[in-house]
Amino acid sequence: MRDAQQTDQLTLFGHFSLTQGEDVLTHFNYDKVKALLVYLLLHRQPVNRAALAELLWPDQGLSSGRTNLRHALHCLRQSMGDNADQVLNVSRQTIAFHLPAHWQVDLHDLQQLLEGPKDLETLEEVMSCYQGDLIEELQLASCSEFQRWLVQVRNEWRQRVIRFAEQVLEAHEETPDDMLEGLVSRFSGYGPFHERLVRQLAEKNQMAAAHEQYNSYLQLLALSGQQPEPGFLQLASYWSDGHHDPRAMSPQGAFSRALAADSKPLREDEIELRQLSVMAIRLRLKGDWQDRAATRNCLALQLELLRWLEQQCHHLGGFWLPGATGGLGLACFGTHGPAHQLAELVALYEHCRQALPQETQRHWSGEGEAPSFELAAGLHSGRVVYLPERQLADPLGQVTQVSLELMGAAEGSELVISQEASQHMPPALDLQPRLVSRLMASDGRVRLRALVLGQNEGGRDALPPSLVGRETSLRTLRDALARAGIGLRQSVLVRGASGMGKSALMVGFRQLELSRDAAICWQPTTRLSVLEPYGVARSLLAWHLGATPTQEALHELQASLGDTALDDALQQLLEEALGVRDVQEITQLTQSGEAVELVVKLLHRLIDQRAGAQTLVLMVDDLQWLDEPSFKVLAGLQARLPINTAFMLVASHHGREALPVKLHWDQQITLGKLDALQSSRLLSQLSRRYRMHLSPRLRNQIIERCDGVPLYMQEICRRLDMDRREGRSVQFDELPKGLLGLLASRIDQLEGDREIAHIAAVLGKRFRLDFLAECSGWDKARISQAVEHMRLLEIIEPVDKESGEHEYQFSHQLLQEAAYLSCPRDVRVKLHQQVVTLIEERFPVWISRHPGDFATHLRRSGHYARGARYFELSAREALKVSANRTALRMADFGLASLRHVDHEVEREVSLLTVRGQAAFALEGHGSPTAHESFVRARELLSQSGGDSPDDPEDLEQIFLVKWGLWVGRSQRYAHADAFALASTLADIAERLEDPRYRRLADYARAHCEYWGGRIQQAHDHLDEIDPLNAQMMIEWLPFSDHPQVTAACFQGWALCLRGDYQRAERHVSSAIRLAEKIGHPGTLAMALMFAAALYRQLGHVHLAARHAERAAAMTGTPDLQLWQISAQCVLGWQRAMAGDHAGLVQLRDSLDQMAELNGRDRFQRPVLWYSDACIELGELKAAEEYLDQCLVIARERTTLFLPELATQLARVRDLLGRPASEVKALAEMAIVQSREHGNRHQELAALELWLTRISPNDQQVKEAFRRLLSEVSHSDAPVLVRWVSLLGRRLPHSLSVENEA
Secondary structure (H helix, E strand, O other): OOOHHHHOEEEOEOOOEEEEOOEEEOOOOOHHHHHHHHHHHHOOOOEEHHHHHHHHOOOOOHHHHHHHHHHHHHHHHHHHHHHHHHHEEEOOOEEEEOOOOOOEEHHHHHHHHHOOOOOHHHHHHHHHHOOOOEOOOOOOOOOHHHHHHHHHHHHHHHHHHHHHHHHHHHHOOOOOHHHHHHHHHHOOOOHHHHHHHHHHHHHOOOHHHHHHHHHHHHHHHHHOOOOOOHHHHHHHHHHHOOOOOHHHHOHHHOOOOOOOOOOOOOOHHHOEEEEEEEEEEEEEEOOOOOOHHHHHHHHHHHHHHHHHHHHHHHHOOOEEEEOOOOOEEEEEEOOOOOOOHHHHHHHHHHHHHHHHHHHHHHHOOOOOOOOOEEEEEEEEEEEEEEEHHHOEEOOOOOOHHHHHHHHHHOOOOOEEEEHHHHHHOOOOOOOHHHEEEEEEEEOOEEEEEEEEEOOOOOOOOOOOOOOOOOHHHHHHHHHHHHHHHOOOOEEEEEEEOOOOOHHHHHHHHHHHHHOOOOEEEEEEOOHHHHHOOOHHHHHHHHHHHOOOOOHHHHHHHHHHOOOOOOOHHHHHHHHHHOOOOOOOOHHHHHOOHHHHHHHHHHHHHHHHHHHHHOOEEEEEEOHHHOOHHHHHHHHHHHHHOOOOOOEEEEEEEOOOOOOOOOOOOOEEEEEOOOOHHHHHHHHHHHHHHOOOOOOHHHHHHHHHHHOOOHHHHHHHHHHHHHHHHOOOOOOOOOOOHHHHHHHHHHHHOOHHHHHHHHHHHHHOOEEEHHHHHHHHOOOHHHHHHHHHHHHHOOOEEEEOOOOOOOEEEEOOHHHHHHHHHOOOHHHHHHHHHHHHHHHHHHOHHHHHHOHHHHHHHHHHOOOHHHHHHHHHHHHHHHHHOOOHHHHHHHHHHHHHHHOOOOOOHHHHHHHHHHHHHHHHHHHOOOOHHHHHHHHHHHHHHHHOOOOOOOOHHHHHHHHHHHHHHHHHHHOOOOHHHHHHHHHHHHHHHHOOOOHHHHHHHHHHHHHHHHHOOOHHHHHHHHHHHOOOOOOOOOOOOOOOOOHHHHHHHHHHHHHHHHOEHHHHHHHHHHHHHHHHHHOOHHHHHHHHHHHHHHHHHHOOHHHHHHHHHHHHHHOOOHHHHHHHHHHHHHHHHHHHHOOOHHHHHHHHHHHHHHHHHHOOOOOOOOOHHHHHHHHHOOOHHHHHHHHHHHHHHHHHHOOOOHHHHHHHHHHHHHHOOOOHHHHHHHHHHHHHHHHHHOOHHHHHHHHHHHHHHHOOOOHHHHHHHHHHHHHOEOOOOHHHHHHHHHOOOOOOOOOOOOOOO
């Protein structure tokens, strides 16, 4: 009997086991005991106890970690039994594991084998020793540092074994099948082993086994979002060419789609979820074939056709599952590939349907005419269960069953697509018009909403794509077409990243020019286009002939073009190239320079003939998918066609990789992101198309989230529309499935580097390289490689920084979201915790610079109260620099964090006030978001009993809440409520020592008086406050705009309406200087627009426009969109006042944008710029209608605008020839209202109207006019010059005249 010690065996590869004599140890009390043993085993030196405690209990603190380590050590001693003291060396500081000499360890055995001879015997021993990854059952998700170390060690050993196996296989042509199968099983994701096995099985004529292995690897790739290498796809030639075992295509030769009844029990960790698109395809034999010989030939033909369909599926990176009955097959596709995957799958179906008769003829071996088949298909997409170990996709039939149902609903040769598939895969623009909606009914009940592929090609009558922001690019294309029209040949390339609207521009240009009867040959391409040699030539020929080319049609064309007859060999080569004759040798044809030359000559003469009568345009969408001979044909045409040919080539290309053949381009159009205003216009157009009303808040969220990418905006609107129509609540935070699929496919292409993308996404849209390195634990070279990989895929881009820190950012926010969502939730939480610890310990200064980012990490790692504090800090900082969208978002995140904690009323109220002020800045002072925030804050104060405290800090918070409520009320014409709130503010201010509160309360009252039209009282109160010289701003209080500057502007306005014109101008200029000094963009924009409005009253058109231009230049960001629209309104007014009708169009656009943005009735706050423009351009009826509706509201509320509205409406009605009594009544109303409230300026305007349009000789009015004019201060303002000249006298020389400049 052998000594027990000789049998001691430690197994680390695969599942852990320690055999000591007859005892086998595989499990410990808990996983961290096993982790401790493994870590000690693989570190030859003693390991510090504190480091071990932190490694295995990272979130416990050092004291708790040490306690847990002692317990784990105790459990390890118990498990090791009598040997514990021999193998464990424990001190107060360190722990070490001493391996006994008699222990046999598989890791050491493997090390020796890998250093041994590179032969098959050694490889067999290596595979016997390497039973799987190192301790493959061990997973400690909560210990990120340990997990990273373990994964790194596993990968190192895995790569060493793969390298050794490759070296052995290279040295041996013959390898036992079972050894190759073992390698494929052990390294399922490694392509070369799969390829070697498939090739070897096929060369041994084991076609069924080769085919099964081939499909296995394609399934694995498809469901992990990867594309097979072209070399691997070429292996299909083994069973697609020549004779072979027909059982290769039988269901037994492929994977079962159901879990076998006798299979081993299913473990939870086997189950994964993947995106799967399934096209169920049915070949139905037409006719009656009862003769036995014919039946045999039909069966053979059906197998050949199914094999051919499988090949077509493989070309798009799919895998094939034969159906349970004859003539059925499932073409399955994994994670989304290109942006237009639906278009590709439709193209796959159409290609198969069109080529089916030719393939049938080619493979028919019977007598007489070949039978015909119908090709019906159903396409569905969704998330499915995937069992990689068992190679089972969709065992529950979640997608497969629906695709079969859809296939069953097809009528004849038809493709039926589920609504879900169209959501998961946005259709290409040129495909959309061809999808016709259909209801699938069963027993009188609607089962499915589906889309059926129709024949409409989307020509003149198709719904045009949106080209907002692409007007200049469209003009460039049209100008190029005009040059081609006068005989100057053109080539234009449209470039841009995915989603930027290349196809939209191409389709829009095509539809526009089709409506003008241009001759346009349209050729959209997909990855299938690579399979058709000379595709461009064949498409152009078919378009010219109006039918599929035949040999006869080609001969007729050659004769009509006056071609000299070719010898038989050359004619045959040309016919093969143009697809009218069966190809003998496809490889030879694609590489034939002679064939290219023949095709170019024919097309040259064809284009010459067509272009002589009409400009010919050849359009190729997605140029990168063309076959190589087509590129050579295009290059040949560019070289051959004379410069004076009326021909235009337009192509689109994503621009990431160089084209295989260099083409010449006269012009290149590069499409970038839309700016904020263009995005807003596109969103308005989409909301009208889908008949949706978007709140101002939702509009801003969509614009910010889509960041100028048109496709993303269209997909989000499409999702919102579907939610609305199907009665679902709108979940804006969820990405639309189709969009998420498109974005996730980019992340999936990273393969092994996906982990880095996940960590980067956790760090945020913008991240530092040192943070990435710290959180990943990867070495510098590996990090650099992964980052470069992400950069090449346009997932991230470098950020230029003067500080020298290496920073990157995701190229789009939604890409970051997709990467973040594809990272498991538990991993994300741990990463956020790790980032918080890293920043607090190593980079504390970073927190003060990026409080919002730090708050995000706190919230997502479960530190909600602390997160809310930093979110508030970030919101306040953002508000100070008019980063209003950021402020609103940070406040919302802070409030969301507080839902997880109790007793934080003060913080919640504070966040609500910041949120309200940010909403004021974004949506205007009538903002419903702001109103809701301040009402909620008031309720919280009331519930907590804090609405009447004595503590000054509490009083300050109450003051701010009441201030927000007052601002909202003052802009809603709720005068009584506004005055009441102003009085409340005054009462609170009296209880606070700081005099600035009293000034703010006094300003609130003066503001109410101003908007109520009480100019005298407002003027007096503002004079008392003296805002230009008295401090009103309290640093810690958040404001949408600086109240001191606002008060100074209102004081300038009051001075103007009181007739103190020189002081008014000086006052507003001083307010602008104060705003510049403060450095708050929103406040400066407001002061500039106040000045523009003042100069309108004074008749200074150019000065009003100058201030508006300055405001427009500084408010291009979405944060200041309100002021940008206001500025554009004034600039439109200026153009209209100069007689330009385009100015009125600009004004109306601005009014529409303003109404959409703030949701306010456009007649509630009169825009007198608009009525001025209408009157100046003679649009009197439009002016009358607008002024009349505004006046109705103003009379109900006795507002500031009443006198001016009445004066303008009287003037318009007089010009329209309305009854004099109406005109007179309006003028009288204006005079009475102005006089009553001390509004001298509007009284003068009303008196001027009376003297010029109603009663020029009314001495009493003339005297009143003269007296009032003598009471106001004079300047060189055009309106004053006009009024003085009306009295027939000149300005006195003693008047101070300021220089306009």
